[in-house]
Amino acid sequence: MTGRDEGADLYPIDPSPVVILVRPQLAENIGSVARAMGNGGLFHLRLVSPRDGWPQDRAFRTASGAVRILEAASLHETVADAVADLHRVFATCPRPRHIVKPLLTARGAAAELRAIGARGLRMGLLFGPERAGLDNDDIAHADSLIRYPLNPGFMSLNLAQAVMVMAYEWWMAGEAVPSRVLQTHKTRVATKSELENFLAHLIAECDASGFLRNAPKRPGMVRNIRHFFQRGEVTEQELRTLHGIVTELAHGHGLRARDSGIETG
Amino acid sequence: MTGRDEGADLYPIDPSPVVILVRPQLAENIGSVARAMGNGGLFHLRLVSPRDGWPQDRAFRTASGAVRILEAASLHETVADAVADLHRVFATCPRPRHIVKPLLTARGAAAELRAIGARGLRMGLLFGPERAGLDNDDIAHADSLIRYPLNPGFMSLNLAQAVMVMAYEWWMAGEAVPSRVLQTHKTRVATKSELENFLAHLIAECDASGFLRNAPKRPGMVRNIRHFFQRGEVTEQELRTLHGIVTELAHGHGLRARDSGIETG
Known part of the structure; x- marks a missing residue:
């Protein structure tokens, strides 16, 4: 299921959620994330304190043509700064937490994101560092949590593959009708x-x-x-x-x- | 969306389809494929003429704990040999072909695979080499084709990510997971x-x-x-x-x- 490098055709297809990598460790993974984003029609990438700094040649090498996504990526010092202009934030979270927030599957989240985007709101997806995942302070910036239904006997999910699943579900949800909207009259959702x-x-x-x-x-x-x-x-x-x-x-x-x-x- | 290495818990969850990598080029990708298989509850891996031979240390290094899958993998000289004992074979195929076969989405294929497995039949999924994909002779061994709905502007899909999407859909097809719940720990929703x-x-x-x-x-x-x-x-x-x-x-x-x-x- 491979294909030719067609990175020249990559451009933002809006509305689409921003992918926010929080303290990513390996530059190679950032490149692979960009490639997965391109596959699923995502374009907007924000990096919060990447361990080895930014930009990194190694990221561009693993992006397999998705260089436009990397070139357009923005760098942020904190999660708060990375989400400041967004209206809705979802955090991927593999393990149970003592947090009271809506918990969605990737598929459920994709459907909600499509509905949110259809209302002209800006949305983001938080992904944690490779080893530890998001911490509780990171997750406090999110409205909802996403957990993928996957084999509980082997949850070690590569960062780029976590993004791939979400990007794939986002693309798949593109033809779905929004099943849930919040009506807002004469006012707008706060950033x-x-x-x-x-x-x-x-x-x-x-x-x-x-x-x-x-x-x-x-x-x-x-x-x-x-x-x-x-x-x-x-x-x-x-x-x-x-x-x-x-x-x-x-x-x-x-x-x-x-x-x-x-x-x- | 990362998690601890829990490779020790990996074991076959049958019925599950065999993943067949046809002429894979990079050993690192074989390891990443094994990891993705583990995430989606797949276990059976067959390798047809891997370019650099088999086994390869580099594959074990990128498997992140999914070593049991690599250790149990079998080596085959031809696609015909790799599919000989199977009842149904699906081939992933990113580009249109002049072939008359059923063409399914990953989601549709996962549903069919579940139905086939429930009848006690053995099934396989063919994935082609990184650059060129499956050729027409490979595809001739398949009953059905699978094409993922993804961004037509950027179809360059990493081999492990192609396996990840299919493994994820396989797992999803076996679970009845509510797409949205509210997580409440140690507390209850107020009346x-x-x-x-x-x-x-x-x-x-x-x-x-x-x-x-x-x-x-x-x-x-x-x-x-x-x-x-x-x-x-x-x-x-x-x-x-x-x-x-x-x-x-x-x-x-x-x-x-x-x-x-x-x-x-």
């Missing part, structure tokens, strides 16, 4: 950076109020708060309301209500 | 009355703080708050955290933090 602004606001006020005073528990509690607000799509107007609630609860008490000037829309 | 309790708490504090002071807008704002917290499933533990946040934001300010006794989970 991840808008959500981050709200989370920073909320956590600052939680700190100020003493809610997060238990230092050993604080990181886990912050992560749980983050998970909750990542659960589903949040609209930009809802974020404004949430900002207003947090500000008024923390400082309002009816006293400052008259001159607070909060936009409650 | 609607628990959610109502929280909403009543939140709205009471929003009233007290002055956030809902605009009487004409109040019903719509309350409805929007309700919509937001109804968006996805909320767990019972998350509700406890949210209760805590609202209480502390409204009354905490660090002053009462020490004796508030909030359950923060």
Whole structure:
């Protein structure tokens, strides 16, 4: 099932999800990922802190013609930066976690991604480093988790093959009718950076109020708060309301209500 | 989407199709094929005239623990010999051919293979050499052709990734996996009355703080708050955290933090 190198025909077929490789170790794998992306009609690649730096000749050598994908790839220092402009983020996660998020198969995720893309939203797929996979802080940036149904007796999946399965399902889902949409009237889905602004606001006020005073528990509690607000799509107007609630609860008490000037829309 | 090396658990899960690599060129690819087979629950590997002979250390190095598959692989001089004991043979074929045979997608082929296996028949999958693919004489040994729906602008598919897609579809065809579930560990989804309790708490504090002071807008704002917290499933533990946040934001300010006794989970 091989074929001639046809990399010259590679171009973005939008809408399509961004592939985000988090701390990838081997440059060869980055090249193989680009090739798999091309096979499945994906084009947008973002690299978060690749171990050996970027760009790397070895990646271009294993891309088998998918060089345009590598040339267009962007480099990021953090997952937060890599997802900032996206509306929906999915994280591949081979092992069970104590995290409350929707868990999808690759096929289910592909169908949801098609539905999300059809609404003009930007979406991303997080893939972890070769050996360890994504850690809990990485996963906290995702709305949903993806786990592939595969042989539980042998789950050691190569990074490029993990991308291949998802890219293949993405392509296969191209003719499917969206089975699930969120209706949003007169507002738009918030970007991840808008959500981050709200989370920073909320956590600052939680700190100020003493809610997060238990230092050993604080990181886990912050992560749980983050998970909750990542659960589903949040609209930009809802974020404004949430900002207003947090500000008024923390400082309002009816006293400052008259001159607070909060936009409650 | 990586995972620990669990090659020790690899064993044949029958019925499963034999993977037949016809004149493979790179030993590394043979190892990567074995790994992909393990991921999808395939075990039986046959090699027809591998270019560099067999066995090869390089194959064992790229197999990432799938060594049992390589150790059990058999060597054949011709395709005819490799398929001699099989009942049904499928050939992967990326390009259109002037051949009159059933042509299936990977998904369609996986469903047929499951049905064939259930009847106790032995089946095989032919994959051609990396560069040229199967020739017409090879394909003459097959009953049906398989072509993957993939980006026609970039069909250069790595041999191991071609096997990965087929192995993945084979595994998927044998599982009835729900495509979307909510993962909840160590906690449970909140009931609607628990959610109502929280909403009543939140709205009471929003009233007290002055956030809902605009009487004409109040019903719509309350409805929007309700919509937001109804968006996805909320767990019972998350509700406890949210209760805590609202209480502390409204009354905490660090002053009462020490004796508030909030359950923060």
